[in-house]
Amino acid sequence: MDKLKPLEIRNLTIHYMVRGKWVEVVSNVDLDIEEKGEILAVVGESGCGKTTLGLAIAGLLPPNARIANGSIKVFGKDVKSSSTKVAMIFQDALTSLNPLLTIGEQIAEVYIHHFSMSKREALEEAMKRLAEVGLPTTYVDKYPHELSGGQRQRVLIAIAIALNPELIVADEPTTALDVTTQAKVLKLLRNIVKNKGIPMVYVTHDLSLVAHIADKVVVMYAGQVVEYRDKYSLFKEPLHPYTQSLLNSLPRADLDLTELQIIKGEPPLPGSFPQGCRFNPRCSKVFAKCLSEEPPIKFFSSGFVRCHLYA
Amino acid sequence: MHSDILVKTVNLKKYYEVRSKFLKRVIGYVKAVDGVDLEIKRGETLGLVGESGSGKSTLGLVLAKLIKPSDGNYFFNSVDVTYGFPKNFRGKIRIVFQDPYSALNPRLKIVDSVIEPLIVQGIDKKKAREKAIEYLKLVGLNEDYLENYPHMLSGGQKQRVVIARALITEPEFLILDEPTSMLDVSTQAQIIELLKKIKNEKNLTYLFITHNLAVARYLSDTIAIMFSGQIVEIADKKTIFSNPLHPYTKTLLSAYPPPDPSTTWNPEIPEDINNNTLTYNQGCRYASRCPLRRELCLKTSPKLVEVENNHKVRCHLYKDIT
Numbered sequence: 001m002d003k004l005k006p007l008e009i010r011n012l013t014i015h016y017m018v019r020g021k022w023v024e025v026v027s028n029v030d031l032d033i034e035e036k037g038e039i040l041a042v043v044g045e046s047g048c049g050k051t052t053l054g055l056a057i058a059g060l061l062p063p064n065a066r067i068a069n070g071s072i073k074v075f076g077k078d079v080k081s082s083s084t085k086v087a088m089i090f091q092d093a094l095t096s097l098n099p100l101l102t103i104g105e106q107i108a109e110v111y112i113h114h115f116s117m118s119k120r121e122a123l124e125e126a127m128k129r130l131a132e133v134g135l136p137t138t139y140v141d142k143y144p145h146e147l148s149g150g151q152r153q154r155v156l157i158a159i160a161i162a163l164n165p166e167l168i169v170a171d172e173p174t175t176a177l178d179v180t181t182q183a184k185v186l187k188l189l190r191n192i193v194k195n196k197g198i199p200m201v202y203v204t205h206d207l208s209l210v211a212h213i214a215d216k217v218v219v220m221y222a223g224q225v226v227e228y229r230d231k232y233s234l235f236k237e238p239l240h241p242y243t244q245s246l247l248n249s250l251p252r253a254d255l256d257l258t259e260l261q262i263i264k265g266e267p268p269l270p271g272s273f274p275q276g277c278r279f280n281p282r283c284s285k286v287f288a289k290c291l292s293e294e295p296p297i298k299f300f301s302s303g304f305v306r307c308h309l310y311a
Numbered sequence: 312m313h314s315d316i317l318v319k320t321v322n323l324k325k326y327y328e329v330r331s332k333f334l335k336r337v338i339g340y341v342k343a344v345d346g347v348d349l350e351i352k353r354g355e356t357l358g359l360v361g362e363s364g365s366g367k368s369t370l371g372l373v374l375a376k377l378i379k380p381s382d383g384n385y386f387f388n389s390v391d392v393t394y395g396f397p398k399n400f401r402g403k404i405r406i407v408f409q410d411p412y413s414a415l416n417p418r419l420k421i422v423d424s425v426i427e428p429l430i431v432q433g434i435d436k437k438k439a440r441e442k443a444i445e446y447l448k449l450v451g452l453n454e455d456y457l458e459n460y461p462h463m464l465s466g467g468q469k470q471r472v473v474i475a476r477a478l479i480t481e482p483e484f485l486i487l488d489e490p491t492s493m494l495d496v497s498t499q500a501q502i503i504e505l506l507k508k509i510k511n512e513k514n515l516t517y518l519f520i521t522h523n524l525a526v527a528r529y530l531s532d533t534i535a536i537m538f539s540g541q542i543v544e545i546a547d548k549k550t551i552f553s554n555p556l557h558p559y560t561k562t563l564l565s566a567y568p569p570p571d572p573s574t575t576w577n578p579e580i581p582e583d584i585n586n587n588t589l590t591y592n593q594g595c596r597y598a599s600r601c602p603l604r605r606e607l608c609l610k611t612s613p614k615l616v617e618v619e620n621n622h623k624v625r626c627h628l629y630k631d632i633t
Contacts, residue, residue: 045495046466178362179522183566183578205496208525208570231572247570249500251529253552254569260529262504263497266465 004076006199007033012070023271037197041214087160091172093152097144104140110162129158150181222278229303318351323383343369345540356517358531366540375406402480409489411469422457467498539596546622
């Protein structure tokens with residue numbers, strides 16, 4: 001029997017309703033997480049569809065979105081069937097938490113609703129989760145506004161792991177934090193995921209973090225996956241011109257650079273993706289074929305790339 | 312009388328009063344900027360790095376003359392501008408904010424936003440418009456954008472407009488308060504390169520406020536690290552990165568993940584034992600987080616001292632931790 005994969009996305013296309021029309025936001029995405037405890041980073045700029053993809057995996061697409069085609073399976077079960085256990089960690093901890101409930105109540109909620117525990121039992125479990133994310137157990141009685149940004153993000157992690165999820169989707173969980181706090185929270189998140197063997201989809205625009213937290217990396221551009229590689233090959237030898245330019249456009253704190261590579265123009269908006277390769281108006285290696293034909297996917301041992309240069 | 316130093320502050324302070332709920336009595340102060348001595352040379356870029364709440368933006372606002380300092384002096388071009396501002400300096404100090412989405416009036420056309428500083432100075436609208444075209448071109452936007460409204464522009468384009476508006480009064484000193492932190496990676500690179508180009512063309516002096524060490528390293532000549540209202544370390548950028556002395560600088564540097572998976576990234580971030588910004592002990596501000604704190608650090612506040620050529624650090628222990 002085939003081993004069930006933690007995450008299997010096939011030919012996924014997502015549409016959004018914008019002013020009475022369906023607009024394609026995510027196009028024909030194929031993705032897998034092969035192992036338990038694997039961290040898959042989804043990288044891209046705003047509007048590339050990475051957040052939509054994350055929401056779809058968590059089964060949290062808003063009402064004005066639809067899965068037009070394809071499937072998302074978590075351990076063989078379709079996310080639409082609502083029998084999957086996927087936890088989501090959002091960027092903004094302050095709006096994710098209810099300001100009127102104590103931290104303890106918000107973690108306990110998971111146990112009361114999902115495991116039918118009594119409130120007392122649930123609060124005891126909540127204290128254990130707080131300890132796991134490195135917060136004092138006395139914080140069960142605190143309210144979100146009494147906590148710092150990093151502490152709130154830890155609470156979100158506690159809530160996410162309380163469900164004992166099969167998969168975690170984290171959408172830019174540290175973007176709003178200071179560098180030092182970010183480092184602490186990320187270290188914690190990575191340790192928890194690895195120790196518990198929970199697979200994670202980590203959505204971010206920050207390539208520097210990806211280099212350290214991910215196992216595999218997906219680069220998205222204009223709704224498509226343009227490159228999918230294990231992180232070592234991606235950073236050592238990026239294949240897609242977009243990935244190459246992105247890496248060369250990063251300022252570095254560990255190196256003196258004389259010039260940053262500029263990707264001219266702006267990413268296209270959903271609904272107005274260019275013909276042929278969607279990156280062609282900004283690509284420095286563009287040639288005739290790129291303007292007319294959609295590039296095919298070319299597979300390598302380290303992953304795949306969607307570009308005419310390798311076809 | 313052109314002096315080499317364009318911007319100089321002496322013991323600059325900005326305190327905010329904290330009042331009680333009842334009777335609104337002053338019960339304490341938030342020392343957002345607490346005794347900052349800075350010198351920025353003409354043509355230099357000073358990178359001001361710190362975490363949120365360190366007072367870096369407040370310092371930027373004081374230097375932009377948008378808020379009054381509580382104490383201390385601010386010299387611009389060797390003239391004391393702490394309280395007044397001579398008329399011939401108008402438009403010589405400008406600021407660019409982080410959020411281009413809220414920096415532009417949504418009901419004004421791009422051209423009207425850009426020429427506003429000139430209109431305020433009483434310049435004829437037609438002349439101002441010509442200048443707006445020139446400056447929009449400088450930041451990489453053509454004439455087509457003149458009659459557009461801000462919502463028709465992307466974040467990167469809005470930031471270009473904001474930069475054009477800042478430059479149109481021909482400033483000598485530009486304060487950039489996290490101008491790229493809300494932008495995407497590719498747009499960030501565009502804006503950074505633009506700022507670099509403009510600085511050379513117009514011979515500007517920058518104060519670049521950021522929490523991003525990588526951007527600071529790329530753009531700055533000198534880097535000042537700010538913590539809790541004070542400069543804790545300042546040196547040219549090479550020195551800061553090759554020989555950081557203050558424990559906070561070291562922590563900041565270790566927290567930065569290089570975009571290269573073959574390097575190890577295992578930051579050691581010390582826990583804070585006291586998280587109340589309102590209580591100031593007499594000792595070092597960083598003592599509650601410092602892994603190397605000693606008795607002395609809790610009792611007396613360290614001074615910013617020069618330990619080598621142009622490298623100053625505010626720490627009792629710098630000799631022991633090199």
